[in-house]
Amino acid sequence: MSRQQLRIAVIGAGLSGLACAYRLQQAGYAVTVFEKSRGVGGRMSTRRVSDEPDNEAADYWQCDHGAQYFTARDPEFVRQTNQWLAAGVISVWSPTLHSFGVKPDGQSTQSAGVTRFVGVPGMTAPVRHLASDLSVRLQSRVIAVSKQAQHWMLTIEDDSALAGPFDQMVFALPAQQVNDLLAASAEVPAAFVNAARQSTQQHPLSPCWALMLDYKEKLPVSFDAAFVNAPADAPILRDHTASAQLSWIARDSSKPGRPAGEIWVLHASTAWTHAHLEDEQQQVFHSMLGAFNSLTGVDTERYHPRSWRLHRWRYAQALQTNNTPGFIWHAGSGLGVCGDWLNKGRVEGAWLSGYQLAQALISGYRY
Ligand SMILES: Cc1cc2nc3c(=O)[nH]c(=O)nc-3n(C[C@H](O)[C@H](O)[C@H](O)COP(=O)(O)OP(=O)(O)OC[C@H]3O[C@@H](n4cnc5c(N)ncnc54)[C@H](O)[C@@H]3O)c2cc1C
Structure with missing residues (x-):
């Protein structure tokens, strides 16, 4: 299979995950993004408050409560x-x-x-813009990943069918949530788990x-x-x-x-x-x-x-610590991690982490 036909799952539709997904899709990869919430954006978030939340025409007020x-x-x-x-x-x-x-x-x-x-x-607008041409499955919390016949499969909360198969997978989540997901997952190579765990423990949010x-x-x-x-x-x-x-x-x-x-x-x-x-x-x-x-x-x-x-x-x-590179990629298992906490924290770091991980995959980077 040529690299461009690879199927990739990105877990998390915050800025890092979408920057990664967007770049990979541009390069011809088949990308699906899984997001636990009802909308994209993660910590670039705008709260809309209304007495009639289902009525778009009703009075409301709004506020960015994450990134400012x-x-x-x-x-x-x-x-x-x-x-x-x-x-x-x-x-x-x-x-x-x-x-x-x-x-x-x-x-x-x-x-x-x-x-x-x-x-x-609102602060979510640029993230929504990135997501507009991507396949994003909202309200899909990934609770475990597993391997079936050389492919990665995802277990989604409240969904009896596994999602997949995927050739590669990216965890675009805060450090602690990467750890939780890995702890609930089987058949993830120890080399990747150890590399991820070392970083997540160094950079708790x-x-x-x-x-x-x-x-x-x-x-x-x-x-x-x-x-x-x-x-x-x-x-x-x-x-x-x-x-x-x-x-x-x-x-x-x-x-x-x-x-x-x-x-x-x-x-x-x-x-x-x-x-x-x-x-x-x-x-x-x-x-x-x-x-x-x-x-x-x-x-x-x-x-x-x-x-x-x-x-x-x-x-x-995340603390504004600097890692080189600002992502994790384990070519042997086809698993990667991106997120602000791997790249100095903040919005710019999140985007760069996702984008640079995608560039690494496209260029055939091996760790
Ligand atoms: C209060 C606050 C103030 C901030 N202020 C600033 C600021 O002024 N300037 C600045 O540059 N940065 C600021 N930041 C940081 C900035 O918001 C982040 O650096 C950036 O948004 C992180 O993007 P990300 O994609 O790495 O992670 P996130 O945005 O956290 O994205 C992770 C996504 O994964 C989803 N997810 C989690 N678990 C699962 C699962 N199991 N299955 C599926 N989906 C899952 C989440 O719902 C989320 O959408 C602030 C953050 C906060 C919270």
Whole structure:
């Protein structure tokens, strides 16, 4: 079988998986993407909140609760970014920025001169654009992979039929979820399992509570977004100061192409999220809102959100570590792994990891 006729399953329709799938399909491979959720995008995610979720014409508000914006430095990703700009699915966001506190290394978090891109009308838009020509099976959680007559087969939750056969397979999932899937799977060669496990254990993703707030009127806050740095000498887990609780706050409605409204998103700090991961939503809401009010000085008598939503990201952000290459490929078994955590974290790293894995397959790279 020529390389171009190979059947490939990509597990995970976040940016890394779709960048990989898109490039492989372009090169003539037969690609099927499996995604557990109802939509694509993974952590590039936009929540749509409506009293009538099935009625497209009903009133709603929306908020990006995962990735907030992205930057583009690598020439290949700059090329992709230019294509998204031309297609109208991303735009430049130039928020009025503020910083609370300083980073532990004393450096500025505001990075003057940086161009920040956002999806339009929501962060999911560029990922949807990539997916539009791909075969993506939504609501298909892969719970195990196995081998049948030299081919890979997938067990999908609530589906009695195995999916396959596939010649090759890519895991485009957060590190911990790669581990879970491998632990539930049989006949995966030890060389691949060991390589994957070593990387996943080195790069666990940290959790993050995200609170989305819908206000009736504009808040008297002079900035659109702020980095929140914890006090350097604070024993963070016991510290209840606002700046130890939050890491980022942003007026989501200040992004281009958003519906009219006054929408804010708050991200809790990693340390605070770890300490409150299993708390009740009401508790988390009150605590994060209190921190927001205290940082911004908003008059709590006058301004109160008319609606809110919380999202608990169990696997949110990877450390910005550098691996070479930023993916795993085991030619002997036809198995690969991509994801932001293998390539410096963040949106650009996720895209590059998936794209570079696809390029490696196309060029016949052996590890
Ligand atoms: C709160 C938060 C804030 C962030 N802020 C920024 C930012 O401002 N800038 C930036 O550049 N980056 C930011 N990031 C990081 C950025 O979102 C990620 O780097 C990027 O989206 C990761 O893409 P990915 O494809 O590697 O993984 P993911 O987006 O996690 O994709 C994995 C996909 O696999 C699916 N999946 C999981 N298990 C299975 C299974 N068993 N079967 C089938 N499908 C499965 C998931 O549903 C998901 O769609 C942020 C992330 C979070 C959570």
